[in-house]
Amino acid sequence: DTGVSQNPRHKITKRGQNVTFRCDPISEHNRLYWYRQTLGQGPEFLTYFQNEAQLEKSRLLSDRFSAERPKGSFSTLEIQRTEQGDSAMYLCASSPGQGLYEQYFGPGTRLTVT
């Protein structure tokens, strides 16, 4: 078991560009979560999937953000027309589901929008 992995680990982009992040959960975990963390704050929930179904989205997830988990395995988070306020650490977590809710986090993708 290699844990939750995220790519890329760092991304620098110019304002207005689109970016996409990938998360590979622990194998056989059917729940996958995305969080955003800014400096000095705790992570904030963005959205989560059970298998390929996106079950909840936070108000933080504006129209410029979209997440997918097409085959119930890896997930992508895309941000369109990035803004400087999108600069943050984007964290992915997974949990087994089926009554087991402990979440395991990946190393995160740090986004800097210049």
Add this chain to the structure above:
Amino acid sequence: GIQVEQSPPDLILQEGANSTLRCNFSDSVNNLQWFHQNPWGQLINLFYIPSGTKQNGRLSATTVATERYSLLYISSSQTTDSGVYFCAVAAGTSYDKVIFGPGTSLSVIP
């Protein structure tokens, strides 16, 4: 929504000292986790503890659900314990939408 508070916000310890970190929450919870975020940003699971007491080496945690708080004990602290400690809770029918507290920043000095 549920509110989560952590205290103290910052803590400096001499290596070998013991400490207690506290997490208060405003409503009944069905999911509570403690995490350690290391200086590289990785969140490491410490405990999944919606109620009761657990121990893992020098760390232990107690959640008193009826009184809406959880405690994390660190004994014989080491420099590698430095980082930010978060508690995260979920309430109601949603076990998945966890809300993180603001964290306790711990520095252990030699």
